[in-house]
Amino acid sequence: MTEQGFWRTKTLEDMSPAEWESLCDGCGRCCLNKLEDWETGEIAWTDVACRLLDGQSCRCSDYHNRLEAIPDCVPLNPETVRSLTWLPPTCGYRLVAEGRDLYWWHPLVSGEADTVHAAGMSVRGRTISEDLVPAEELEERIVTWPEETEARPRLADLKEKLSTLKD
Template sequence: MRPQFWENVPLPEMTGAEWEALCDGCGKCCLNKLEDEETGEVAYTRIACRLLDDATCRCTHYETRHSFVPDCVTLSPDNIATNAYWMPVTCAYRLLWEGRPLEDWHPLISGDPGTVHKAGVSCRNITVSEFDVPEEDWEDYLIEGEV
């Protein structure tokens, strides 16, 4: 990877490794969300995708996730414009697409993959499995505040 590539390489020109390195490991993109059809507002729940490991905030089957969750969105430079709105406000993909810098706790800045958890911006140890909550009860699991 090129040094500090995120500061001077446009998203579409990043290598696959650079693109993947942008993920901060917060796990919030793997939380189930509710979208208001009238306003387009997205609300996050504590209900995690069946493949999310709550302790690591990583997908347990990342490379083969579409076999288990066919509608899992693969974020890419080609679709970031249509998908950024539902990504967390702290997400590196969203920040860079919006022309903003990475957060100080981002592993590419801090050099430590644990800083996302230390900063309290990950979903570590707050989730419940989507298998345990009927979809009609998801509103009872909304996360308050900016996600």
């Protein structure tokens, strides 16, 4: 990690594969099922996660085979990042594409992979697998928290952090 991080000096196109992958903060928000109003284009987020999302790590449980396993999974690349309207407002790819800096809790800034969870910005503990929710019930699962940009440590994360400090 350097003071002038690569994400501040490189375009998405100029990043190495490792740099590109490290832009993902591990929040898991992009793996939530979303509903789109076909007339307005408005996106409604649900708390229903892709069946491949590991609810604890907030990472894909089969990342390398996800496109075969999940036909509507959208791979991110510079072109898709700039065209998708549903990327979370805190997404590292979106922020860099828009010329903005990463949040303090992003692992590239904090130096710690778990700050995204400690800051309450991930989906950890907030989702249900799509395997457990019929498609016709998705409208009943609409939530607004995926659009939040303010870090809010959750009580469970604070308790976990306190217990590790006591050890």
